[in-house]
Structures are given as C-alpha cells and as structure tokens.
Amino acid sequence: MSDAPTAISFETCLDELEKIVKQLEGGDLPLEKSLELFEKGMALSDSCRKQLESAETRIEMLVRKEGKWQPEPFRPEKG
Template sequence: MAENKDIRPTDNSGDNTNLTFEAAIARLEEIVRALEGGGAPLDESLSLFEEGVSLVKLCNEKLDKAEQKVKLLTVGPDGTTSEEEDFGGTDK
C-alpha cells in the first residue's frame, strides 16, 4: 500500500549542489514515491519532476567525480592503472 505523503517541491530554485550524494538519493526517492502516488496537482507534479531531473544530474556528476578520483588514486608509477575494476554498474 502506497503511503500518500504530502511532498512539496523544495524552494531552493534548483540549487541542490550542497546536497550529499546520499541526501540527493533520499530526496529523489521521496519524489518518485510522490509522483507514483499520483495525488499531486499537475503543476506540483511538474515541479517535483523538474527537481528530480536536477537531482539525477547532480548524482551522476558526483558519481563521475568519484570514479575519476578512484582512477587517479589507482594510477601506478608508470602512468597506467593496475587493472580496470568493474564496480558492478553498467556502462552508458
């Protein structure tokens, strides 16, 4: 049974850059639940969707930065990585 929480778009005008990855994912999950519930008016649903898109972009950027940092940290003295690690995700 779906929980019908009254979730509103945040007032930060799309500025989610100060959120941690985990906080962004948690907010994204709230938005998905609210949109799947279908109880919000159209304008509010569109605002939530817009916020969700922004959060997905933020999460992707944070994941890309983390991946680059891991690659940087695993570079050997000869400039090559020891081995390509598969982190279990699917490539684009």
C-alpha cells in the first residue's frame, strides 16, 4: 500500500481514521472502495498503536519512584 501512514502525527492519524470509520459506517460505498478504506484504516490504526506504545515507553522511563528512576508501566486512570 503506497499511501500507508509513516510520518504523520498521532492527531492527524486519528482524525483520518475517524473519517474512514464514518464513511464505512455509512454503508453507501461500493465493495472495492470499502475494502480500500478498510485497508487504509487498518494501517492508520497500526500507526496510532505504535505511536501510543512509543509514548508509553517514554513515560515508563520518566516515572520516578522512591527517589530513584525506575521504569513503571503507565496505567491511565479510568473515569
């Protein structure tokens, strides 16, 4: 896939993914266009996941525990 996302920001990637989901949910697309959008959406999803994993790793490296720098998994509070 030549237009796979490689160096776009997380926010741009997520915005494009949301647009694709809306188009697919509309259900008015020919099968071939739906498949094309699905492939692009999967690539965008993968890019977002990789960027989040990278950010999580950076956060883990920055967490300070008991006066010493120790890696700790990032666990966002669910609210």
